[in-house]
Amino acid sequence: MSDNTLKPGVVTGEGYKTLVEAAKSGGYALPAVNVTGTNTINAVMEAAAEANSDIIIQLSNSGGQFYAGRGIKDAFKAKVVGSVAAAQHVHLLAEYYGICVAMHTDHANKALIPWIEALLDEGEKYYQQHGKPLYSSHMLDLSADPIDFNLSESARLLERMAKIDMSLEIELGVTGGEEDGIGSEFEEGADNSKLYTQPEDVLRAYELLNPIGHFSVAASFGNVHGVYKPGNVKLRPEILKNSQALVQQTCGTGNNPLHLVFHGGSGSEKAKIHEAVGYGVFKMNIDTDTQFAFSKPVGKFVHEHARAFAYQVDPEDGTPYKKQYDPRAYLRLGEEGIVARLLEACEDLGSRGKSIARG
Ligand SMILES: [Zn+2]
Numbered sequence: 001m002s003d004n005t006l007k008p009g010v011v012t013g014e015g016y017k018t019l020v021e022a023a024k025s026g027g028y029a030l031p032a033v034n035v036t037g038t039n040t041i042n043a044v045m046e047a048a049a050e051a052n053s054d055i056i057i058q059l060s061n062s063g064g065q066f067y068a069g070r071g072i073k074d075a076f077k078a079k080v081v082g083s084v085a086a087a088q089h090v091h092l093l094a095e096y097y098g099i100c101v102a103m104h105t106d107h108a109n110k111a112l113i114p115w116i117e118a119l120l121d122e123g124e125k126y127y128q129q130h131g132k133p134l135y136s137s138h139m140l141d142l143s144a145d146p147i148d149f150n151l152s153e154s155a156r157l158l159e160r161m162a163k164i165d166m167s168l169e170i171e172l173g174v175t176g177g178e179e180d181g182i183g184s185e186f187e188e189g190a191d192n193s194k195l196y197t198q199p200e201d202v203l204r205a206y207e208l209l210n211p212i213g214h215f216s217v218a219a220s221f222g223n224v225h226g227v228y229k230p231g232n233v234k235l236r237p238e239i240l241k242n243s244q245a246l247v248q249q250t251c252g253t254g255n256n257p258l259h260l261v262f263h264g265g266s267g268s269e270k271a272k273i274h275e276a277v278g279y280g281v282f283k284m285n286i287d288t289d290t291q292f293a294f295s296k297p298v299g300k301f302v303h304e305h306a307r308a309f310a311y312q313v314d315p316e317d318g319t320p321y322k323k324q325y326d327p328r329a330y331l332r333l334g335e336e337g338i339v340a341r342l343l344e345a346c347e348d349l350g351s352r353g354k355s356i357a358r359g
Pocket residue numbers: 107141171175218263
């Protein structure tokens with residue numbers, strides 16, 4: 001649409017590009033929240049509606065598997081059908097929350113390329129039926145492999161994604177943390193090229209991928225997946241600035257040509273988050289903090305109503321505990337925990353009140 005507004009619901013293709021550009025030019029980033037089931041998905045959309053912010057919902061392969069259910073014996077199949085089911089859930093419901101939602105998959109390393117390819121099979125089928133893909137973007141994290149392999153595989157899969165109006169998120173440089181099997185023991189301030197993305201690598205990625213299709217880059221600038229003790233995360237957002245400047249000068253583009261993603265944002269200093277957003281970060285992943293935000297009020301409730309979790313009816317005084325052990329009682333508290341935490345995230349990232357959904 002020419003006025004840069006979009007219909008509420010899942011956005012893909014040109015709509016996704018509009019969403020990304022609106023964030024970059026508006027000086028804000030969208031929270032990208034990992035989900036594992038209907039409670040977490042609905043809580044994320046509720047938070048977005050309350051904040052009047054657009055939002056990114058994402059599934060890891062294990063999140064997709066959990067959505068399908070642990071009872072499915074074939075784990076690979078569960079990762080695929082669970083990710084399809086979760087996306088269909090969001091396609092059906094998002095418009096009723098009145099905001100725009102981008103659907104992403106999260107980190108897929110080399111071993112998980114078959115998961116992405118199976119999701120592309122499903123995405124192509126969905127595209128034939130609906131004229132849009134199931135997911136707005138898939139993510140490949142081949143940062144642990146040689147860069148030549150990382151870029152050639154990214155190019156190969158982006159060729160396929162571009163045909164169904166999808167975007168690709170790649171990762172350059174190793175982000176420390178639990179997901180990547182790299183501990184927090186690295187020396188602070190060490191100029192370790194594995195922990196800090198090199199702008200020259202970002203330029204190579206841009207020159208190869210930009211002619212093929214839409215893509216975004218998760219660059220390492222001292223960010224760490226998961227939460228570590230304060231002080232262990234030494235962020236150097238100037239790496240993002242330098243990467244933007246190198247691409248702009250070499251390729252003669254406008255300001256901030258790269259669409260950048262901030263991984264491992266949990267526990268980061270707010271000032272560094274603002275600085276990173278100024279350098280073209282449009283998406284910040286949030287997982288650890290929303291997991292805790294869900295679980296903390298549930299734990300408090302169980303603690304306060306311990307007898308309701310041991311007896312249906314109190315054996316001493318006959319009190320019925322149905323209202324407390326009905327799973328909706330505590331699952332709703334978990335949802336409210338996520339909503340509160342995401343309102344804070346929207347505030348930090350500047351996306352509050354900025355939804356471009358209309359109608
Ligand atoms: Zn990452």
